[in-house]
Amino acid sequence: MTVVLRAENITKRFPGVLAVNHVNIELEQGEILALVGENGAGKSTLMQILGGALRPDEGQIFLEGKLVTLNSPEDAIRAGISMVFQELSMVGSLSVAENIFANRQPTGRFNNVRWRDLYNETETFLNRFELDLDPRKPVKQLSMGQQQILEILKAISTNPKVLILDEPTSSLAEKEIQYLFENIRRLQSGGMSFIYITHKLSEVFQITSRVVVLRDGNFIGSKVVSEVTENELVSMMVGRQITNLYGARDELTESSEAYFRVEGFSRKKEFENISFSLKRGEILGFAGLVGAGRTELGRAIFGADRIDTGRIYLNGKEISIAKPDDAIQKRIAYLTEDRKALGLFLSMPVRENLIAPSLQAFTSPGGFMQSHKIDAFTNSKVDEYAIVTPSIYKKVLNLSGGNQQKCLVAMWMGIQPEVIIFDEPTRGVDVGARADIYRKLREFAAAGTGVIMISSDLPELIGMCDRIIVMHHGRITGELERDEFSEERILSFAAGLNDKEILNPPGYQDIAG
Amino acid sequence: METGTFTQALGTRIKTIVAVREFSLVAVLVIFGIIMTIVSPVFLTWPNLEAILLGLSVEGTIAIGMVILLISGGLDLSVGSTLAFTGVFTGLALMSLRLPSPIAILFGLLAALTVGFVNGILVSKLKINPFITTLGMLSTVRGLLLVLARGRAVLNLPESFTVIGQGRLFGVQYPIYVMLVAVIIADLLMRNSRYFRQSYYIGANERAARLSGINVDLVKILNYCLVAVLAGVAGLLITARFGSSSVTVGSGVELRVLTACIIGGASLNGGEGTVFGAFLGALFMGVLANSLNLLGVDVYWQNLFTGLILIIAVVVDVINERRKSSQK
Numbered sequence: 001m002t003v004v005l006r007a008e009n010i011t012k013r014f015p016g017v018l019a020v021n022h023v024n025i026e027l028e029q030g031e032i033l034a035l036v037g038e039n040g041a042g043k044s045t046l047m048q049i050l051g052g053a054l055r056p057d058e059g060q061i062f063l064e065g066k067l068v069t070l071n072s073p074e075d076a077i078r079a080g081i082s083m084v085f086q087e088l089s090m091v092g093s094l095s096v097a098e099n100i101f102a103n104r105q106p107t108g109r110f111n112n113v114r115w116r117d118l119y120n121e122t123e124t125f126l127n128r129f130e131l132d133l134d135p136r137k138p139v140k141q142l143s144m145g146q147q148q149i150l151e152i153l154k155a156i157s158t159n160p161k162v163l164i165l166d167e168p169t170s171s172l173a174e175k176e177i178q179y180l181f182e183n184i185r186r187l188q189s190g191g192m193s194f195i196y197i198t199h200k201l202s203e204v205f206q207i208t209s210r211v212v213v214l215r216d217g218n219f220i221g222s223k224v225v226s227e228v229t230e231n232e233l234v235s236m237m238v239g240r241q242i243t244n245l246y247g248a249r250d251e252l253t254e255s256s257e258a259y260f261r262v263e264g265f266s267r268k269k270e271f272e273n274i275s276f277s278l279k280r281g282e283i284l285g286f287a288g289l290v291g292a293g294r295t296e297l298g299r300a301i302f303g304a305d306r307i308d309t310g311r312i313y314l315n316g317k318e319i320s321i322a323k324p325d326d327a328i329q330k331r332i333a334y335l336t337e338d339r340k341a342l343g344l345f346l347s348m349p350v351r352e353n354l355i356a357p358s359l360q361a362f363t364s365p366g367g368f369m370q371s372h373k374i375d376a377f378t379n380s381k382v383d384e385y386a387i388v389t390p391s392i393y394k395k396v397l398n399l400s401g402g403n404q405q406k407c408l409v410a411m412w413m414g415i416q417p418e419v420i421i422f423d424e425p426t427r428g429v430d431v432g433a434r435a436d437i438y439r440k441l442r443e444f445a446a447a448g449t450g451v452i453m454i455s456s457d458l459p460e461l462i463g464m465c466d467r468i469i470v471m472h473h474g475r476i477t478g479e480l481e482r483d484e485f486s487e488e489r490i491l492s493f494a495a496g497l498n499d500k501e502i503l504n505p506p507g508y509q510d511i512a513g
Numbered sequence: 514m515e516t517g518t519f520t521q522a523l524g525t526r527i528k529t530i531v532a533v534r535e536f537s538l539v540a541v542l543v544i545f546g547i548i549m550t551i552v553s554p555v556f557l558t559w560p561n562l563e564a565i566l567l568g569l570s571v572e573g574t575i576a577i578g579m580v581i582l583l584i585s586g587g588l589d590l591s592v593g594s595t596l597a598f599t600g601v602f603t604g605l606a607l608m609s610l611r612l613p614s615p616i617a618i619l620f621g622l623l624a625a626l627t628v629g630f631v632n633g634i635l636v637s638k639l640k641i642n643p644f645i646t647t648l649g650m651l652s653t654v655r656g657l658l659l660v661l662a663r664g665r666a667v668l669n670l671p672e673s674f675t676v677i678g679q680g681r682l683f684g685v686q687y688p689i690y691v692m693l694v695a696v697i698i699a700d701l702l703m704r705n706s707r708y709f710r711q712s713y714y715i716g717a718n719e720r721a722a723r724l725s726g727i728n729v730d731l732v733k734i735l736n737y738c739l740v741a742v743l744a745g746v747a748g749l750l751i752t753a754r755f756g757s758s759s760v761t762v763g764s765g766v767e768l769r770v771l772t773a774c775i776i777g778g779a780s781l782n783g784g785e786g787t788v789f790g791a792f793l794g795a796l797f798m799g800v801l802a803n804s805l806n807l808l809g810v811d812v813y814w815q816n817l818f819t820g821l822i823l824i825i826a827v828v829v830d831v832i833n834e835r836r837k838s839s840q841k
Contacts, residue, residue: 325726
């Protein structure tokens with residue numbers, strides 16, 4: 001095996017932080033190397049150095065044995081290292097073709113873009129990946145998943161020797177993930193090498209052959225994937241033994257009453273005739289593929305979107321929820337899957353965020369905010385939820401992803417909810433913070449609050465839930481009790497198959513279309 | 514040990530106070546004032562200070578509403594037209610309809626409120642961009658008042674009306690009281706009242722504010738109404754001061770008000786700013802204009818200086834923000 005990329009002694013300091021500390025990394029040709037670690041472990045910094053976006057303070061990078069200096073991402077691409085960032089860089093109003101060949105369009109004599117060539121080349125390129133997309137289509141008309149795939153294809157189109165992928169599946173649906181993996185394997189057998197950054201340990205085992213763990217900027221270890229267990233990896237990442245991430249469950253007692261009930265919920269084009277009930281202390285999972293209508297259902301129960309038909313009962317009485325404030329008054333909390341866009345007030349301090357849904361509780365009869373009460377409340381929540389922040393006056397923007405998520409949880413637990421609807425509780429959250437969030441949910445459940453947990457992370461659903469409802473195309477297709485849980489069964493319901501067909505699962509369909 | 518943490522806490526307190534925009538503006542104003550007092554014997558006399566305050570009372574009053582609107586992520590370019598509209602409407606009510614002054618004033622303010630309400634509905638319910646909505650209203654309202662007044666000023670307004678712009682209490686003209694009282698009340702409300710603090714949440718993240726149970730549309734509509742009514746109040750005061758309602762008054766006022774708000778720490782992206790800061794921004798512009806006048810600097814230089822200061826204020830913000838985020 002030949003080593004295609006070797007980074008020696010890479011060190012990077014930021015004011016007050018040693019982000020990467022004398023790290024060595026080697027990548028062989030045709031290898032898929034996983035890079036894991038908690039947020040702040042130095043993964044992104046290290047990859048930005050390899051991708052030319054940052055310059056190291058110390059250390060050297062060798063590409064195919066030759067020392068290279070990478071001053072910009074363009075340098076790196078020219079040398080043969082392409083990087084796909086988590087954030088999408090597509091220009092929505094421009095076509096698929098112009099995005100893939102941004103700044104590399106075929107041009108004529110007067111530097112004019114030769115449109116026909118551009119579209120033809122794009123079509124040929126997309127065909128190589130069996131992607132049936134119109135090169136002329138503006139990117140904003142594509143789904144998030146398709147855009148993310150395009151982002152990766154754009155990097156591949158520069159024909160790199162090394163492709164760095166940073167959380168490439170964060171907004172992909174299951175079959176899109178499979179599509180991506182198939183193509184990664186194909187390119188791998190053609191000799192391309194990959195560095196794969198991920199939070200999802202299941203993906204490490206699915207697609208990568210070797211895994212490197214970083215913690216606090218230090219190299220912790222390198223393992224062959226087939227010789228390591230998930231628990232070992234987690235322990236390496238957090239630096240302490242984590243035996244049971246999901247915590248110990250309290251058995252639901254026979255007397256647990258179904259106190260919250262949703263009946264006949266329908267909203268055109270999103271979900272149809274959804275009915276279920278929730279018991280006190282129960283953690284009820286909602287599984288399904290992206291687009292199954294779970295998020296939409298959660299929003300509708302909370303009153304964020306209007307329903308066409310349906311009723312909600314709480315403690316035996318019908319309640320009417322027309323807007324989020326109605327739900328909050330009934331102490332129903334909805335924690336969004338998109339904390340940055342929909343959940344938090346990033347430019348505001350932790351203090352202001354934590355009280356956002358419960359302003360009323362901190363208002364004097366005259367309508368004025370009670371500062372001392374707010375300070376006491378927010379300080380106690382920061383302690384209780386182990387939110388790492390220098391003070392309650394720090395902007396949420398400056399916290400890590402895990403701490404932001406803890407802010408979101410603390411903010412909504414502040415309304416002392418009777419019902420919690422939690423959409424993707426741990427998306428983009430590192431293992432340490434995940435354990436904290438799970439522990440909090442367990443505490444609430446143990447105190448009698450019912451939790452509706454919408455999640456795309458199957459191990460999380462199986463580890464946390466008492467019962468799982470599966471949705472497909474806006475309908476409930478299955479319901480599993482604890483002793484019936486298995487990833488296969490959930491996936492088959494999610495794909496809209498009935499139980500018998502599990503024996504012969506059909507192939508994944510093309511993602512385009 | 515305990516005194517150590519105490520001084521440390523005091524240290525961070527002082528640091529946060531100094532970091533606040535209002536503090537630096539006050540400091541700059543004080544230094545500026547000291548220099549001007551040395552250079553010009555006229556500067557620190559009551560007639561001159563009153564002239565400054567009276568001169569900025571229009572911008573200062575409207576800036577209160579504008580900064581609240583900016584904080585909630587909105588923007589109103591039609592305030593200058595609303596100001597003139599209110600003046601003309603009131604003038605016509607007084608002279609053509611022969612209504613008594615209090616009723617005419619009420620009519621004028623209702624006219625202003627209507628403009629604000631239309632802006633608010635267009636922006637919040639129909640989701641039209643605030644810049645475009647209020648740019649449209651800027652010409653629409655100006656056109657409407659020209660049609661109403663047939664392009665002419667309404668002259669010889671009765672004394673029962675002009676007194677609100679010309680009258681004095683303890684030797685100080687009413688418009689100055691109106692501005693100062695409004696600034697103090699609005700600043701306290703924006704700092705402490707639950708209703709008004711909702712604007713910060715809406716400006717920082719409108720969709721999250723909705724999910725937090727805030728009635729976003731209502732607050733936005735009322736914010737547009739508030740800025741329009743304040744523009745109306747400024748229109749009444751200036752009309753009363755001149756004794757006639759001009760059809761051209763108030764053009765360009767929207768840009769001066771925006772400049773004051775942004776010098777005072779507001780952002781066009783919403784979520785940031787204070788009423789007191791916006792007032793200081795207006796005060797700063799007033800003092801600058803007055804000083805250049807006293808120093809005999811050509812009036813043309815005023816625009817240049819105001820523009821430079823606006824840009825400097827924003828650049829300082831950007832640099833501060835960058836330093837803070839790199840410290841993380």
